[in-house]
Amino acid sequence: xxxxxxxxxxxxxxxxxxxxxxxxxxxxxxxxxxxxxxxxxxxxxxxxxxxxxxxxxxxxxxxxxxxxxxxxxxxxxxxxxxxxxxxxxxxxxxxxxxxxxxxxxxxxxxxxxxxxxxxxxxxxxxxxxxxxxxxxxxxxxxxxxxxxxxxxxxxxxxxxxxxxxxxxxxxxxxxxxxxxxxxxxxxxxxxxxxxxxxxxxxxxxxxxxxxxxxxxxxxxxxxxxxxxxxxxxxxxxxxxxxxxxxxxxxxxxxxxxxxxxxxxxxxxxxxxxxxxxxxxxxxxxxxxxxxxxxxxxxxxxxxxxxxxxxxxxxxxxxxxxxxxxxxxxxxxxxxxxxxxxxxxxxxxxxxxxxxxxxxxxxxxxxxxxxxxxxxxxxxxxxxxxxxxxxxxxxxxxxxxxxxxxxxxx
Numbered sequence: 001x002x003x004x005x006x007x008x009x010x011x012x013x014x015x016x017x018x019x020x021x022x023x024x025x026x027x028x029x030x031x032x033x034x035x036x037x038x039x040x041x042x043x044x045x046x047x048x049x050x051x052x053x054x055x056x057x058x059x060x061x062x063x064x065x066x067x068x069x070x071x072x073x074x075x076x077x078x079x080x081x082x083x084x085x086x087x088x089x090x091x092x093x094x095x096x097x098x099x100x101x102x103x104x105x106x107x108x109x110x111x112x113x114x115x116x117x118x119x120x121x122x123x124x125x126x127x128x129x130x131x132x133x134x135x136x137x138x139x140x141x142x143x144x145x146x147x148x149x150x151x152x153x154x155x156x157x158x159x160x161x162x163x164x165x166x167x168x169x170x171x172x173x174x175x176x177x178x179x180x181x182x183x184x185x186x187x188x189x190x191x192x193x194x195x196x197x198x199x200x201x202x203x204x205x206x207x208x209x210x211x212x213x214x215x216x217x218x219x220x221x222x223x224x225x226x227x228x229x230x231x232x233x234x235x236x237x238x239x240x241x242x243x244x245x246x247x248x249x250x251x252x253x254x255x256x257x258x259x260x261x262x263x264x265x266x267x268x269x270x271x272x273x274x275x276x277x278x279x280x281x282x283x284x285x286x287x288x289x290x291x292x293x294x295x296x297x298x299x300x301x302x303x304x305x306x307x308x309x310x311x312x313x314x315x316x317x318x319x320x321x322x323x324x325x326x327x328x329x330x331x332x333x334x335x336x337x338x339x340x341x342x343x344x345x346x347x348x349x350x351x352x353x354x355x356x357x358x359x360x361x362x363x364x365x366x367x368x369x370x371x372x373x374x375x376x377x378x379x380x381x382x383x384x385x386x387x388x389x390x391x392x393x394x395x396x397x398x399x400x401x402x403x404x405x406x407x408x409x
Contacts, residue, residue: 017132018140020188024084024125025144027184029151031095032118034176036152037159038099038169045169046104056108058364063112064119065360068353071120075349080127081192087124088185091117092177099170123356127348128192130341139291141334142282149276155180227399228351231339232358234295234396237389238332239362240369241302241325244386245271247367248379249322256380257315270319274326282331291400295335299393302328306387310380328390333359335400344403 043053074083094114101107129144155176162172249267253259286294305324308317336359340351373382 015187015190017135017190017192020081020190020192021125021129021132021144022147023184023187024088024121024128025147026151026154027088027180027188028091028118028121028125029148029153030155030158030180030184031091031151031177033152033155034158034173034180035095035098035114035155037156038162038172041163041169042098042107046107048104052104056104056111059108060111060115060118061360061364063115063117064122065357067116067120068123068357068360069350071123072347072349072351072353074120075124075127075352076347079193080124080131080348083124084121084128085185085188087117087121088181088188091121092181095177096170096173099168099173119356119360123349123353126337126352126356127341130338130348130352131192133338133341139283139286139338141338142279142286142331145334145337146276146279146282149272149279153272153276225345227403228340228343228346228354230396230399231336232355234332234393234400235336235355235359236362237393238329238336239359240366240389241306241386242329243363243366244370244383245322245325245329248370248374248382251374252309252379252383253315253318255378256309256313257318259315263315266319267322271322271326274323275330278327278330279334282334286331286335291335291339291402292397294331295397295400296394298328298331299390299397300328301325303387303390303394304328306383306390310383310387313380325386332393339400339402342402 039053042048048056071083071087091114094110094117097110098107098114101110125144126141129141133140158176159172162169162176167175246268249271250261250264253264253267254261282294289297302325305321305326305328307321308324309321312318312321336355337352340346340355341348343351345351346354370379370382370385373385
């Protein structure tokens, strides 16, 4: 499944394959950021308690997880680019549906569909990114993920502007989603041929269910095996760390360094800014060091950062530790998705769907596990879980080598 994707010459100017995928990552992140920026407003509209809001947010995660195998199948049948473009429209529509849902039940359904659109586009756009990476014959996955992070920031910023202007969520979502779709699809609507599951380089319109190999038909969601399964475990560990930072870094700073809530917000901000910066230069680092060495050094940086924050216990040290963790986690998911897109046993759609499921599992369980450990051992020592899992990534790093080079250093 790792054959080179051959494309006709002729891409030039502003619209080319790399910019098309960049636009899709930015769109996926921006629509998510738009929603996240207005969660308080949606909760107020429906008079949601914190517990009910938490249950509704779980329905969004459930939608994403359910969508992964379906998205993988669609990618293998019809091509990553075609699936990504079509899901983009559905994703924008489900965002608007969140603002117009008249009651809690329909809001829950809308969140499930929003999560499904977000998750399925995550699978298809990463598959497309893997094809473009093979087409250009150089590592570029990290820069795509940087654009996703920038998109979430832009979406969140639109929420700040909307609140300041007094715009209701419906108007905000409709205008912002339309602008993001128009801008992103201008770059994304380019001709692109994806290999279908049979390994034939055909146009997506020619792909049919009969084109799938017999082995793919037997399993609705083939489980990853060998190196890809271990890559999924790396994804679980990395997502657990990122989720833990998102939900617990501010509380860590309040309880360990005795700062107020405003200063505590600097923790995740530091982590996020450094992660984006690292992803912007990550492709060059991966090219220079190779996937295995880059993953191993990254994971050691994450482990060192968490240990620095835990052992020093001061605000400057904690912020430096969080910055190191941003450096450490930044390249792990780009490396995982690149490895999955080039798997030699599963098709790109199925492989990416599988590792994405591992990742979402870590993102969901991480904050819960840290909370349980914090109740027993105090939040400071609960962060040792992140240190330990970062070392697991370092141990498993060799499985992120491209299949042809697996085992090399």
